[in-house]
Amino acid sequence: MAEPVDALVRFKEVQKSYDGETLVVKNLNLDVARGEFLTMLGPSGSGKTTCLMMLAGFETATHGEIYLDGQAINNVPPHRRNIGMVFQNYALFPHMTVRENLAYPLEVRKLGKAEIEQKIARALAMVQLEAFGDRRPGQLSGGQAQRVAVARALVFEPQLVLMDEPLGALDKQLREQMQYEIKHIHENLGVTVVYVTHDQSEALTMSNRIAVFNDGVIQQLAPPDALYEEPENAFVAQFIGENNRLLGKVQAMNGQTCRVTLDDGGDVEALAVNVDQVGARSTLSLRPERVTINPAADSVPNVFDARVEELIYLGDHMRTRFNVCGHDDFIVKVPNAAGHVVLEPGEVVKIGWKAEDCRALDA
Amino acid sequence: MAQATLDMGVITTVDGTPLKTKLRQAERRNRLRSFGLVFPLLAFIMISFVFPIGDMIFRSVDNPVVAQHLPRTLAALENWDGQEIPDEEVFSVLAQEMRVAAEAREIGKVATRLNYDLPGSRSTITKTARKIRKIEEGPYKEVFIEADKDWGETETWSKLKQVGERYTISYYLAAVDLQRDATGNIISQPENRQIYVPLFLRTLWVSLLITVICLLLAYPIAYLMATLPVRYSNLLIILVLLPFWTSLLVRTTSWIVLLQTEGVLNDILVWIGVISDEGRIQMIYNMTGTIVAMVHILLPFMVLPLFSVMKTISPSYMRAAKSLGATPSRAFWTVYFPNTVPGIGAGSLLVFILAIGYYITPALVGGRTGQLISNFIAFHMQSSLNWGLAAALGGLLLAGVLALYWLYNRVVGIDSMKFG
Structure with missing residues (x-):
């Protein structure tokens, strides 16, 4: 394996088991580049938090090595790893003021009083909480506490910051605002961030790269756009964004594309991504916004009759549920643009899509 | 405003009752119910806690025995200066009251009470009381001193005067190893009695x-x-x-x-x-x-x-x-x-x-x-x-x-x- 020169964190053949019977993390190999914002995304129980805890030093790897800046850190206790961490429930010390919380890592490092003051002032300015230094965590709102937690993880200038679902306790609007703030802090400081979340929109907004975890394995490691546009397997396609799934069997392979016969009838021309041979079962993945209603003749290879089952008005688009080839949960997003088609429930229309928008993945 | 109107600074409900009155009426049932639920506990605490503790604190200063049985003696001692033993008049009043108390079989209580503040004085009282019951009339002074020579000491009389106070701090003084001397000054107990x-x-x-x-x-x-x-x-x-x-x-x-x-x-x-x-x-x-x-x-x-x-x-x-x-x-x-x-x-x-x-x-x-x-x-x-x-x-x-x-x-x- 080629050694990337700027890998700050490296997991090498890491395995983790709690009970000696099942593996929570199965053979993890992952490099995190210096200055990167990498998100571990996955459902609960997928092993992402365990990976983060192993990196922070609160869990020991059952097998394999974790390197930080080229040094194996398996036997380095957490307090000597110099890794900043933001916890799910902030973990601000309730008996200390905001200022004392921020001073804690600096005092541990025996910095001078003036230097501590200066760094605290800078950290508070960074999260725009200059006026809140003397408050206790209990007197802060959720968003303010979150900012303090971020500032505390950064104030001692670690090269790596870990974040364990830090925005989980905030309401939606605040969460989105904090996503941008954390993203901007990352960009301004150039610090490396490993971020754990189960919220895909959070991952897509903030990350340079996303590692999608399921069942202790990284399903796909890719930048956000590639993850959404080019999912490599059915789990990723299903987990990231909305997705229509059509099940079928591969009928013919023609280079880049293949022909899949659906279980409920109908042949679909699709991009062969994760199918290897004729006769294999496959899941076709199709994004709802890539379906055209009443396509011009011969513009797309896949055209089917579809009956409108349900219309949901969502402002900027109309979420439309069709019955296509026996699937009555086929979703199409019809944009609320000028001159869009007007549909009625029960109406039968033609819908179609391109072969390259429909990805044939593993079953 | 549909539900409340602002009239002359008083907020009222739609039918014109002041909002505060209405609120009190509406909450009264709830308040009564909560009080009913709390009442048994309140009564229990009053009976088993507040009352006994109050009684205990009262008892620690309450001092009725001597004041009740020797009221006239205490009155006679009111203006006594404490320099020398009182005259015959006081002795005879005390003799009469002791006789009454002895007949009512109450003199033991007086003796016990005096004994708390003046150890050894129990027998002084009981002995003298026995003597007095035998003679009909005075002069008593010599009889008393003959019965117990302590009656010739001013300390006995000043102690008697002190224990005659209706309310006393002498229990508290005793509880912190202090006492009052003959002239009422607070001094410490003798070394061997400081416990x-x-x-x-x-x-x-x-x-x-x-x-x-x-x-x-x-x-x-x-x-x-x-x-x-x-x-x-x-x-x-x-x-x-x-x-x-x-x-x-x-x-x-x-x-x-x-x-x-x-x-x-x-x-x-x-x-x-x-x-x-x-x-x-x-x-x-x-x-x-x-x-x-x-x-x-x-x-x-x-x-x-x-x-x-x-x-x-x-x-x-x-x-x-x-x-x-x-x-x-x-x-x-x-x-x-x-x-x-x-x-x-x-x-x-x-x-x-x-x-x-x-x-x-x-x-x-x-x-x-x-x-x-x-x-x-x-x-x-x-x-x-x-x-x-x-x-x-x-x-x-x-x-x-x-x-x-x-x-x-x-x-x-x-x-x-x-x-x-």
């Missing part, structure tokens, strides 16, 4: 020691209970509570079995050769026995408040401290420990207050040197029947506990205390 102040100090010191030992033992147990996985922590909780469900007497007597000179522990020590058969250690019927047994009995009162506080401390605090670079011990002392202070305060206060008034364990295993103030209160209640002194000792104990409570509230704040 209560050393006893109070000993009680405070022992309670403090027990509290500290309990804290040292309970802290790790509570920590384990709060941090271990549930199946282990449940077992620990049961182990802590199990002694709680056993009778106090059984627990105390089992310590006797363990610790006595021919007991299990001494036998083991002799058997493994640490001590010789002659050198068996006296571990019970002294202060050691009192401390060991009381620590054991009071330990759950320390464990439970600590546990309930530790349960609320998120493990992520310690992790956060470590991730910020603190060594595990530093993380403990700067982050974990400060957050357990409310539990330490609650547990210590609870154990200390219980220890300071503990009676049964010192009575059973304390022997002669392991007695605490409560045992002396019981002695005065049950044996010497000096209820006034018992009440004064109890009142001082109560005042001490209240003072501690006040101090705790000032320093830590009672609101932050958690009992679980």
Whole structure:
């Protein structure tokens, strides 16, 4: 394996088991580049938090090595790893003021009083909480506490910051605002961030790269756009964004594309991504916004009759549920643009899509 | 405004009743119901708590016996200067009243009361009373002094005057080893009669020691209970509570079995050769026995408040401290420990207050040197029947506990205390 020169964190053949019977993390190999914002995304129980805890030093790897800046850190206790961490429930010390919380890592490092003051002032300015230094965590709102937690993880200038679902306790609007703030802090400081979340929109907004975890394995490691546009397997396609799934069997392979016969009838021309041979079962993945209603003749290879089952008005688009080839949960997003088609429930229309928008993945 | 109108500054409902009146009416049912629910408890507290304590405090200053039986003597002594013994007139009044009291078989009470403040004066009164019943009339002065020469001392008369006060502080003075001399100045008791102040100090010191030992033992147990996985922590909780469900007497007597000179522990020590058969250690019927047994009995009162506080401390605090670079011990002392202070305060206060008034364990295993103030209160209640002194000792104990409570509230704040 080629050694990337700027890998700050490296997991090498890491395995983790709690009970000696099942593996929570199965053979993890992952490099995190210096200055990167990498998100571990996955459902609960997928092993992402365990990976983060192993990196922070609160869990020991059952097998394999974790390197930080080229040094194996398996036997380095957490307090000597110099890794900043933001916890799910902030973990601000309730008996200390905001200022004392921020001073804690600096005092541990025996910095001078003036230097501590200066760094605290800078950290508070960074999260725009200059006026809140003397408050206790209990007197802060959720968003303010979150900012303090971020500032505390950064104030001692670690090269790596870990974040364990830090925005989980905030309401939606605040969460989105904090996503941008954390993203901007990352960009301004150039610090490396490993971020754990189960919220895909959070991952897509903030990350340079996303590692999608399921069942202790990284399903796909890719930048956000590639993850959404080019999912490599059915789990990723299903987990990231909305997705229509059509099940079928591969009928013919023609280079880049293949022909899949659906279980409920109908042949679909699709991009062969994760199918290897004729006769294999496959899941076709199709994004709802890539379906055209009443396509011009011969513009797309896949055209089917579809009956409108349900219309949901969502402002900027109309979420439309069709019955296509026996699937009555086929979703199409019809944009609320000028001159869009007007549909009625029960109406039968033609819908179609391109072969390259429909990805044939593993079953 | 549809529901409330603003009229002349008074907010009213739609039909014109002032909003406050309406609100009171609407809430009245709820208030009555809550009061009805609380009433049995309120009555119970009044009958079993407020009234007895009030009665105790009253008894510690109440002094009716002498004032009731010798009112005219006391009136005659009103203007007595205390320089020399009173004249015949006072003697004859006293003689008449003593005769009446003796016939009513009440003179013993007077004698006992005077004896509290003037030891040895019991016989002075009873002897004289017997004499007086035999003679019909005076002069009495010589009869009195002949019956007991103490009647020729001014101290007897000034003491009689003092115990004749309807309300007295002499019980409180006695409770802190003080007394009044013939002229009413407050002086200390003779050296050999000073027992209560050393006893109070000993009680405070022992309670403090027990509290500290309990804290040292309970802290790790509570920590384990709060941090271990549930199946282990449940077992620990049961182990802590199990002694709680056993009778106090059984627990105390089992310590006797363990610790006595021919007991299990001494036998083991002799058997493994640490001590010789002659050198068996006296571990019970002294202060050691009192401390060991009381620590054991009071330990759950320390464990439970600590546990309930530790349960609320998120493990992520310690992790956060470590991730910020603190060594595990530093993380403990700067982050974990400060957050357990409310539990330490609650547990210590609870154990200390219980220890300071503990009676049964010192009575059973304390022997002669392991007695605490409560045992002396019981002695005065049950044996010497000096209820006034018992009440004064109890009142001082109560005042001490209240003072501690006040101090705790000032320093830590009672609101932050958690009992679980």
